[in-house]
Amino acid sequence: MLIALGIAGIVNVGMLLLAASTLGGEDGTGTIEGAHAAITEALGPLVGTVFAIGLLASGLASSAVGSYAGATIMDGLLQRRIPVALRRAITLVPSVLLLSLGFDPTLSLVVSQVVLSFGIPFALVPLIRLTSDPSLVGAFASSLMLRAASWTSAGLVFALNITLLWFTFTQMA
Known part of the structure; x- marks a missing residue:
């Protein structure tokens, strides 16, 4: 991977x-x-x-x-x-369906990426919290410096995500 x-x-x-x-x-x-x-x-x-x-x-x-x-x-x-076949279908069917229904490929791609960006905060926050907790990961817990860098990076990602949403929806309107 x-x-x-x-x-x-x-x-x-x-x-x-x-x-x-x-x-x-x-x-x-x-x-x-x-x-x-x-x-x-x-x-x-x-x-x-x-x-x-x-x-x-x-x-x-x-x-x-x-x-x-x-x-x-x-x-x-x-x-x-x-099952592998079902995983492949879940990955492939939505895009094939959109294209077969005549949706603009570029707009579909942009909207799909904007929708995917909504998931980033839901992955980052738990990841940072869980990897910072010594009761869960013991000696492998993130150091103070790494936690600070992680939260700073997460804040930057959130700000960029909000900016992406703003520009996408104001240009589509």
């Missing part, structure tokens, strides 16, 4: 750097198709193809990590197993 997450992160950083260096100020790059067309036009079809493969690889790695994390949580914490 860590390797897949690392690969997804490296691919995402690479795509961000590619897009930032190539697409700055370009019109029509507000969609994935527009970004691909602009990259292909500016850097050639080979780079455009590599960009498309990178997007696919990143999406697959992210889906795999999410599916594996969900399975681990269900099995480890709740002692319940969900």
Whole structure:
């Protein structure tokens, strides 16, 4: 899981750097198709193809990590197993359904990420609290410095999350 997450992160950083260096100020790059067309036009079809493969690889790695994390949580914490086929369907069916109903892919992607961002506080706060409690994790409890950094990071994530929500809903209105 860590390797897949690392690969997804490296691919995402690479795509961000590619897009930032190539697409700055370009019109029509507000969609994935527009970004691909602009990259292909500016850097050639080979780079455009590599960009498309990178997007696919990143999406697959992210889906795999999410599916594996969900399975681990269900099995480890709740002692319940969900069949692999059902896990794959839960991951795949919502996006296929949205696209088959004709929803705009870019808007669907943005809205899905905004919805996912609502879950971040519900994961961060318990994680910081549980890893800081010596009665639960003993000698592995977070140090004061790590707790301070964790709560500061969580505060920053919350602020960015609120900003994301603000910009998303004011631009959609």
